[in-house]
Amino acid sequence: ATVNGQAITKDxxxxxxxxxxxTSPDGKVDTKSLLDDLIITELARQEANKTDLANxxxxxxxxxxxxxxxxxxxxxxxxxxxxxxxxxxxKAAYEKQIAGGDKFEYKARHILMKTKEEAEGIIxxxxxxxxxxxxxxxxxxxxxxxxxxxxxxxxxxQMVKPFADAVAKMEKNTYTKEPVQTEFGWHVIKLEDKRDxxxxxxxxxxxxxxxxxxxxxxxxxxxxxxxxxxxxxxxPEEKAEEKKPEEKAADAPK
Numbered sequence: 001a002t003v004n005g006q007a008i009t010k011d012x013x014x015x016x017x018x019x020x021x022x023t024s025p026d027g028k029v030d031t032k033s034l035l036d037d038l039i040i041t042e043l044a045r046q047e048a049n050k051t052d053l054a055n056x057x058x059x060x061x062x063x064x065x066x067x068x069x070x071x072x073x074x075x076x077x078x079x080x081x082x083x084x085x086x087x088x089x090x091k092a093a094y095e096k097q098i099a100g101g102d103k104f105e106y107k108a109r110h111i112l113m114k115t116k117e118e119a120e121g122i123i124x125x126x127x128x129x130x131x132x133x134x135x136x137x138x139x140x141x142x143x144x145x146x147x148x149x150x151x152x153x154x155x156x157x158q159m160v161k162p163f164a165d166a167v168a169k170m171e172k173n174t175y176t177k178e179p180v181q182t183e184f185g186w187h188v189i190k191l192e193d194k195r196d197x198x199x200x201x202x203x204x205x206x207x208x209x210x211x212x213x214x215x216x217x218x219x220x221x222x223x224x225x226x227x228x229x230x231x232x233x234x235x236p237e238e239k240a241e242e243k244k245p246e247e248k249a250a251d252a253p254k
Contacts, residue, residue, distance in 0.1 A: 001035060003042040013038065079221070080214040091202065093209045098199045102155040106167050107193040109149035111135060112142035112185050119179035119186035126175055132190045141185060149190075155197065160184070167191055 001008045013035055020029045053059055109132055113119040118139075125135055133148030140149050156164035166180045170191040179186040 001039055003039055004046060006042055006046070008035070008038050008042060076218065080218050083214055083217040085210050085213050089213055090206060090209050093213055094202045094205055097205070097209070101199060102157055102197050104168075104194055105153050105155045105197050106191060107153050108151050108167055109133065109136060109190045109192065110142065110144070110151060110163075111140040111149050111188040112145075113139070113179070113188070114141060114185050116179050116181070116186050119188050122188045123175070123177065123179070126188070132175065163187060163189070 013031070016034055016038070017029050017031060020034065021027050111119070111122050111132070113122060122135060122139060126132060133150070136142075136145055136149030139145075142149065144151055156168060159167070160182045162180055162182045166176055166187075166189055170176070170189070172191055172194055175190040176188055179188060181187075
């Protein structure tokens, strides 16, 4: 199409069609409607350009900021790609990540109660031989109650710390003899199984590790630039808040 002599090319239409198809549930696109949208957009652009808005300080500032961001993003991408990441560095980063990862994953059930006293009552019921899953269905306040408190397999990092710490100390087929408190309430936990976590292979993690090493090198490079630059910080330092007389008295040596 042409709009007052300005061409809307097939490449432009095809590019927009491809983007719409990628997000359309059925992959269907009304090409005529898309072209109509492009024509309306071009008409609006032409009308906008008849005004003096392009010369307004606000628009100029936004154009400058947008241009700066494009240039900065392109430079940062090129600079990061220029850093040479050796196999030894990748292997060291891999071993560090694996060493800090979860060694085991667990399969457990839990019964969540609002108070410690209620959770202690649950433990007494378990000591009498009540089935854990049945008790969870009947009494638990957690969303897993309908499944008998079943949490499936999980890694410690997927749970809040007090819960994960308690599970890590348990033996299989035992339940906690004391309630475990978290931000959600009081838990009685039963550990059903435990298995080793097999870490992903180095080749699988290579892209992720390479990107992280590039970011680290970029940060180090920027700190080096700052060390060489003439940087003056005029932001005044915050003054320590003056203590009240009663606070000073409380801090005095006894």
